[in-house]
Amino acid sequence: MxxxxxxxxxxxxxxxxxxxxxxxxxxxxxxxxxxxxxxxxxxxxxxxxxxxxxxxxxxxxxxxxxxxxxxxxxxxxxxxxxxxxxxxxxxxxxxxxxxxxxxxxxxxxxxDLETMLLKSPSLEKVLSEHGSEQKVKDFGKDIRQTLLESAKVIGYLRWASLKFN
Structure with missing residues (x-):
């Protein structure tokens, strides 16, 4: 071309x-x-x-x-x-x-694609490959849920910013 x-x-x-x-x-x-x-x-x-x-x-x-x-x-x-x-x-x-x-x-x-991946079994694969098993265990909370709840606040702020200029 x-x-x-x-x-x-x-x-x-x-x-x-x-x-x-x-x-x-x-x-x-x-x-x-x-x-x-x-x-x-x-x-x-x-x-x-x-x-x-x-x-x-x-x-x-x-x-x-x-x-x-x-x-x-x-x-x-x-x-x-x-x-x-x-x-x-x-x-x-x-x-x-x-x-x-x-x-x-x-x-x-x-x-988006990233949140789809976050909800899929890919998260466990990434944590298993790149994370420390002990640190994941010591985290003490569900990592997926923690990530989604943390991102939710930022997502709503982005939406409000776009919606209301």
Whole structure:
């Protein structure tokens, strides 16, 4: 693919929904790739989802933010582009009661990918791999619950800040 120069205007264009949708369309025209596409919200999300999908049948593309992911999906759907899904963080849509009616737009089960991982057995694996068994035992409380309760306060403050400017 042709990469834009480092001009700020061209760099911004590189991350535009139309540019990303065009990249995906071009990939589909390449006879070497006929699989489906998963549009991820950001770089970290794309790296995680790449490890969870069959890369021979599904290519993960980074939209660089949630708004772009939704717009790229909409652009491709208007063109009847088959085999594309987008997955984005639910973020505060859960608290605000925002309803997603697009079956090709998937939301995380919790606030974001990180909180989904926190609720999964991954936490125990990380603690087992990187934590001290004795320190975990000495903590005396449920680590998962402590982390969630601590983050909840910050999350509500972020939501209030965004909601009320």
């Amino acid at each position: 042709i990469e834009p120069t480092s001009s700020p205007d061209l760099q911004n264009y590189k991350f535009s929904p139309h540019y990303i949708a065009t990249q995906i369309r071009l990939l589909r025209t390449d006879k070497q790739y006929s699989g489906s596409f998963l549009i991820a919200e950001g770089d970290t999300d794309a790296r995680v989802w790449k490890n969870l999908v069959d890369s021979t049948n599904c290519r993960v593309e980074n939209a660089h933010n949630k708004d772009n992911a939704v717009k790229v999906l909409n652009i491709l759907e208007k063109d009847n582009f088959a085999g594309v899904l987008a997955i984005v963080d639910a973020d505060f849509w859960i608290l605000e009661g925002t309803v997603n009616s697009n079956p090709n737009l998937l939301l995380t089960d919790t606030h």
